[in-house]
Amino acid sequence: MDNPGFLTRLKVGLGRSRERLTSSVGGLFSPLRAVDPAMLDELEERLLAADLGVAASRKLVDELKKRKFASSDEVLPALKAGMVDMLPPPQHHDGVKPWVTLFVGVNGSGKTTTVAKVGRLLKSAGHGVILVAADTFRAAAGEQLEIWAERLDLPVIRQRTGSDPAALVFDGIRAARAQGVDDVLVDTAGRLQTKKHLMAELEKVRRVAARELPGAPHSTLIVLDATVGQNGLVQCREFHQAVPLTGIVLTKMEGTAKGGIVFSIAEELRLPVEYIGVGEKGEDLLPFSPAAFVEALFEND
Amino acid sequence: MLDGLSEKFQRIVKKIRGEGTLTDANMEEALGEVRQALLEGDVNVDVVKQFIERVRERARGQEVMLSLSPAQQLIKVIHLELMRLLGGADAAPSIPGRVRDGLNLKDFPSVIFLVGLQGSGKTTTASKLALYLEKRGLTPLLASTDLQRPAAREQLRILAQQHKHPYFEGTSSSVVELGRECLNQARLKGFNPLILDTAGRLHVDEALMDELVALRDSLRPSEVLYVADSMTGQDAVRSSQAFNARLNLTGIILTKLDGDSRGGAALSIREVTGKPIRFAGTGEKPGDFEVFQPDRMTSRILGMGDILGLIEKAEETVSIKESLKLQEKLRKNRFTLEDMLGQIRQIKKMGSFADLMKMLPGGLGVPAGMDLDDRQLLHTEAIIQSMTVLERENPDIIDGNRRKRIASGCGRPVQEINQLLRSFAEMRKMMKRFRPGKRLAGLPRI
Numbered sequence: 001m002d003n004p005g006f007l008t009r010l011k012v013g014l015g016r017s018r019e020r021l022t023s024s025v026g027g028l029f030s031p032l033r034a035v036d037p038a039m040l041d042e043l044e045e046r047l048l049a050a051d052l053g054v055a056a057s058r059k060l061v062d063e064l065k066k067r068k069f070a071s072s073d074e075v076l077p078a079l080k081a082g083m084v085d086m087l088p089p090p091q092h093h094d095g096v097k098p099w100v101t102l103f104v105g106v107n108g109s110g111k112t113t114t115v116a117k118v119g120r121l122l123k124s125a126g127h128g129v130i131l132v133a134a135d136t137f138r139a140a141a142g143e144q145l146e147i148w149a150e151r152l153d154l155p156v157i158r159q160r161t162g163s164d165p166a167a168l169v170f171d172g173i174r175a176a177r178a179q180g181v182d183d184v185l186v187d188t189a190g191r192l193q194t195k196k197h198l199m200a201e202l203e204k205v206r207r208v209a210a211r212e213l214p215g216a217p218h219s220t221l222i223v224l225d226a227t228v229g230q231n232g233l234v235q236c237r238e239f240h241q242a243v244p245l246t247g248i249v250l251t252k253m254e255g256t257a258k259g260g261i262v263f264s265i266a267e268e269l270r271l272p273v274e275y276i277g278v279g280e281k282g283e284d285l286l287p288f289s290p291a292a293f294v295e296a297l298f299e300n301d
Numbered sequence: 302m303l304d305g306l307s308e309k310f311q312r313i314v315k316k317i318r319g320e321g322t323l324t325d326a327n328m329e330e331a332l333g334e335v336r337q338a339l340l341e342g343d344v345n346v347d348v349v350k351q352f353i354e355r356v357r358e359r360a361r362g363q364e365v366m367l368s369l370s371p372a373q374q375l376i377k378v379i380h381l382e383l384m385r386l387l388g389g390a391d392a393a394p395s396i397p398g399r400v401r402d403g404l405n406l407k408d409f410p411s412v413i414f415l416v417g418l419q420g421s422g423k424t425t426t427a428s429k430l431a432l433y434l435e436k437r438g439l440t441p442l443l444a445s446t447d448l449q450r451p452a453a454r455e456q457l458r459i460l461a462q463q464h465k466h467p468y469f470e471g472t473s474s475s476v477v478e479l480g481r482e483c484l485n486q487a488r489l490k491g492f493n494p495l496i497l498d499t500a501g502r503l504h505v506d507e508a509l510m511d512e513l514v515a516l517r518d519s520l521r522p523s524e525v526l527y528v529a530d531s532m533t534g535q536d537a538v539r540s541s542q543a544f545n546a547r548l549n550l551t552g553i554i555l556t557k558l559d560g561d562s563r564g565g566a567a568l569s570i571r572e573v574t575g576k577p578i579r580f581a582g583t584g585e586k587p588g589d590f591e592v593f594q595p596d597r598m599t600s601r602i603l604g605m606g607d608i609l610g611l612i613e614k615a616e617e618t619v620s621i622k623e624s625l626k627l628q629e630k631l632r633k634n635r636f637t638l639e640d641m642l643g644q645i646r647q648i649k650k651m652g653s654f655a656d657l658m659k660m661l662p663g664g665l666g667v668p669a670g671m672d673l674d675d676r677q678l679l680h681t682e683a684i685i686q687s688m689t690v691l692e693r694e695n696p697d698i699i700d701g702n703r704r705k706r707i708a709s710g711c712g713r714p715v716q717e718i719n720q721l722l723r724s725f726a727e728m729r730k731m732m733k734r735f736r737p738g739k740r741l742a743g744l745p746r747i
Contacts (some may be wrong), residue, residue, distance in 0.1 A: 047345045051534040054337050107557065108420025124472035126569060141455035144450025161459075192560040195585075225420060228733070229343030231562035252419065255503040257536035280419075280449065 033077050040064060043079060050260035050297050056086075056267060065079050086263050088272040088288040091219065091246050098130075098176035099214035100209055103249070104202060104239055105223035107190030110251035112141060113275055115187040116148035117285035121275075122205035123154060127182040129200050133158035133170035134165035134205065137189035144189055152282060165189065165201065166208040173212045186217070193238035206243045220245045223269050223273060226252045226259035231290075233264045241270055251277035254284070258297050278291045328360060331375055342563030342602045344536040347573045356382050380599060386568055387595035398512040403579050403592075405523045405551065409492040410487040411443075412522035416513060416548065418540055419501030421530045422556035424453065425516030426582055427498040428460040430554075431592035433580075434494070435466070443490035444469045445485035446476045446516065449500035457498055464587050467492055476500075482517045484714050492505075497522070515545055523552045526579065529570055531555045537566035555593065556582035563602050609620045638693040638725060642685045645678055680713055684721055687711040698724055 013158035051129045063082055069075055070104050083171050093099055101118070103111045108274050112135065119129045133156055135141035142158040149156035157172045169186055188205065191198035209216040224232050239245055250259045253276045266273050273288040334351050339349045360378045361378065404413070413430070424445070431441045443461045447453035454470060461468035469486045473479040487495040491525060499516070502509035527541060528552045553574070555567055558581050566579060578593040601697045631635050685693060687705065687710030692699050699707070699722060708715045 045346055048340055049535050051343075051536070054340050062595060087361070106532070106560065107425075108422055110420055138456070139459035140452040143452035145454050192557060193561060194561050202586070223530075225530070226535045227418065227530070227533050227540070229562065229566065230341055230538075231343070231532045231560065232534075234561060252503070253507055255536070256539045257534070261534065 004174060032070055034068055035064050036072065039072065041076065047260065049262045050258035051229055051232075052260035053264045056263045059267075076298070079141065080298070083263065083297075084290045086266050087292055087293070088266055088270050089290075090274050093218075094230065096215065096218055098173065098181050098184050098213070099218045100173060100176075100186065100213060101219040101221060101223055102186045102188065102190050102206065102209070102217040102243065103223055104243060104245075105135045105190060106225075106235055107138075109190065109223045109225045110249075110277055111135070111147070111190060111223045111229075112144050112187050113280065114249050114251060114275070114285070115145065115185050116152060117277065117282055118275065119154050119183075119185050120149075120152050120282045121285055122183050122185075123152065126267070129154050129157040129183045129185060130172055130176050130179075130181050132168055132184060133171075133187040134186050135189040136161055136163050136165050136167045136168070141187070141189065148282070155291075166205045169205050169209050170212055173209060173216065173235075177213070184216075193235050199242040201214050202239075203242050217243075219273070219274075220244060221249050222271075223246050223249045223251055224259070224261070225257075226250050226276075227255065227257040228259075228261060230261065230264075232261035233268065235263045236271060240271075245271055246270070247272050247274040249273070249275045249277065250288070253296075256279040259285075259293075260297060305343065328357070330374065330399060337380060339565060339568075342565035343534045343537075344530075344565035344602065345535050345569035345572075348538065348569050350573070352386070353380065358385075367384060377616070378543075383568070384595050384597040387598050388593075391579060391628060393565065403552065406439075406494055408521075408523055409493055410433075410484070410491075411524070412484060412487075412520050413494050413496050413524040413526060414499060414520075414522045414548075415526055415528050415548075415554070416499050416528070417498065417501060417528035418503060421528045422582060423501060423528045424456050424460065424496050426528050426554055426556060426580075426590075427457060427496050428464060428466065429582060430580070431461070431466040431496055432464060432587045434496075438490050439494065441468070441486045442467045442483070442490070442495050443498070444471065444486070445498040446479050446483070447498060447500035447504075447633065448476060448479070449476065452459070453486065453498075454559050455501065460587075460603060476618045477515050477519050480520050484520055494523075496556060498709050500666055503638055504540045504547075508606055510543075510547050515546055526552050526554050527547065527574070527576070529566060531558050531564040531566060531581075532560060532562040533566040535569075537569045541570040542573045545576065550576050552577050552579040554578075554582065557689050558582060559584045561591065562702060565602050567598055592710060600694045636695055636729060638685050638688065639690070641725065642682065642693070645682050645685075648678065649682075680711075681721060683711040684713055684718055695726060 040053060043064070044057050044061045045062060048054070052060070055210060060082055064075060064079060067078065069078070070140065089228075102287055103115050105111050108122070115131060119131055122129050130146055131154055133142040133145040135145075136159065144163065145157055146158060148154075155175075157168060157175060159168055163189060172184050172186065175181070175285075186205075186209075188202065189198070191202065193199065206220070208233060222236055222239050224243050228235070235250070236245065246263060248265065248271050250273050253259060262271075271294070272291075274287055276286050276293070278284045278286060336349055336353050339352065341344065348524070356375075356379055359382060359691065360375055406410070415430075417423055417426055424447075427443055427445070432445050435440045443457060443466050445454045445457045447457075458468055458470060460466075467490075469483055471479045471482040471486070472481050483497060484495055487493065497520070499513060500509070503515065504510065525548050527544050529537065529541065533540075541550075541553075553567075553576055554576055555564070558564065570576075570579060577593075578598075581591055581593045581598075583589045583591060625668070630640060643667055683708060687707045688699070692707075699718075704715050704718045704722075707718050
């Protein structure tokens with residue numbers, strides 16, 4: 001597919017409208033004018049190509065339509081500012097101990113790797129951390145987390161495949177309280193949001209956690225693959241209904257996917273992105289920065 | 302989301318249903334909606350552009366068919382074009398004994414690579430594919446060269462054990478050597494084919510892509526299948542294109558179709574790689590794996606039922622003259638029970654009521670919650686048949702005595718006759734609201 005760099009195209013476009021601007025009035029003052037429709041189309045396409053979806057893209061572009069700019073150089077910064085504003089700030093941890101975080105999501109989104117990475121991050125910040133391998137469905141999921149735990153020198157609680165994930169969470173919270181641990185990170189089995197019984201199982205995990213420790217789980221993070229399309233919103237909606245979500249971890253951001261679906265999610269559910277995953281290594285996890293994220297969205301591939 | 306899309310399509314259909322011909326204006330409006338539907342279905346934005354362009358050309362060149370409304374015609378063009386794109390015409394090469402479901406297994410042992418991004422479902426697919434081929438009389442060997450993800454090979458080994466597939470682990474710590482080891486094992490033990498699960502990798506990871514190319518050059522697989530998550534968005538184009546450029550893929554397997562994504566990525570991947578989609582993963586169980594069906598995918602992406610099938614049935618059974626006559630009657634509000642009987646018989650000719658309903662996208666002009674019982678249709682037919690022609694043409698004359706007679710004639714309770722007459726009166730009232738010249742909206746209410 002022929003796809004010249006966006007910035008190049010944009011610059012050409014900008015150049016065109018700039019010429020028009022300066023030649024039209026020819027005065028010292030550049031009057032405020034509406035954005036060139038061709039440029040708006042181009043921007044909308046760029047947003048669509050980043051998985052923002054039709055509604056969110058249109059909304060952002062419509063905002064630009066309403067405004068007038070002294071120069072077309074101001075359009076892109078205005079769009080970016082509007083996008084940054086759409087993203088809610090991350091949640092604050094308020095020192096509750098132990099702080100229980102549930103990681104949920106569809107199959108293959110990167111939950112196990114994310115749990116390990118977050119564990120590493122918290123440990124390096126001086127927290128005591130316990131990992132709970134509550135994915136008792138996928139073959140070798142427990143082993144996978146155990147290998148991570150060894151690498152990172154973190155304790156992990158696991159049982160054999162097929163056991164009750166709620167029981168594991170129960171054990172994890174008990175152990176955390178007994179040992180005075182700060183954070184309990186719970187890996188759960190991947191499930192498609194269309195599987196009613198598996199969503200019910202997740203509800204049970206949450207219920208058991210809340211019963212054992214009032215207020216738990218303190219965070220429930222959905223792990224989203226950045227390559228996901230419009231179904232990402234559906235996933236969040238359905239998981240949110242089963243276990244109220246507090247935030248998002250966006251994984252696999254080191255590829256060419258932009259993860260633009262988080263804008264639609266922010267619009268509808270006000271869920272903040274907490275972390276982004278940028279690789280397969282333990283340290284490949286970054287706290288989310290809305291400005292940097294928006295900037296990356298407009299970078300060339 | 303599913304509903305949203307099929308609603309959108311119904312809106313398009315309703316919008317142009319009343320119009321006599323496909324004009325440039327109404328077609329552009331409809332195509333605008335189609336564009337949005339495809340984008341919301343995760344079809345890549347450039348692919349959508351090209352698609353709309355082709356549909357526009359085709360629709361313009363279409364002969365106007367009397368039996369189809371302009372909306373139906375446009376939908377038919379869109380449907381056919383989608384089918385074509387998704388490989389409706391992909392004939393599996395037919396070399397007996399060597400090719401199964403489009404898989405080229407000419408070598409002994411043949412090697413099948415499963416490649417793709419992390420988390421797309423390669424390992425699960427490997428085990429499903431093994432079961433699928435075993436059922437067809439082959440003896441595949443499962444192996445993995447995924448030295449990257451912790452416990453990846455363990456996952457495959459456990460799956461193989463659970464489902465009793467032959468599995469080989471090997472000892473090499475280099476991917477290429479490990480691959481050779483697996484191939485030797487298959488050759489030695491007479492397994493065919495070797496299904497090789499590879500590590501998930503990003504298409505931009507040059508080192509890992511190089512490694513995969515080296516593995517390919519060493520093992521010379523006859524199939525390199527790209528495993529793609531059906532929930533993928535716009536990025537599907539970039540990743541599949543890159544994999545295809547480096548490895549010259551031979552086919553695609555689409556996973557997680559048991560979710561509720563529209564699966565527009567299928568279209569994007571097909572379009573940029575030009576490679577056929579062979580199989581679809583449709584559930585958690587090992588047997589949830591089937592040969593890919595373009596027609597089903599087409600309906601899924603558009604969020605509509607098998608509208609094409611319905612249109613074809615209508616084309617076969619509804620004569621143009623009859624439908625024009627009926628339109629005329631409707632226009633003059635002279636629709637009678639006799640006409641209704643004709644309609645019922647036409648519906649019966651098209652198949653069972655329930656079957657027809659299944660083909661419709663979420664209730665096109667059919668009231669929700671309506672009881673779709675074929676017996677009810679039969680009963681209605683019987684009731685009308687028990688009326689005199691005079692009664693059928695002038696239902697207002699049907700008083701209590703006549704109702705009793707009709708009831709005993711058809712063997713249905715009087716209440717059902719009352720109900721039919723009530724619905725018929727209701728229907729006529731509704732029809733009065735139609736503007737002259739409008740087509741009949743969907744099937745008649747019974």
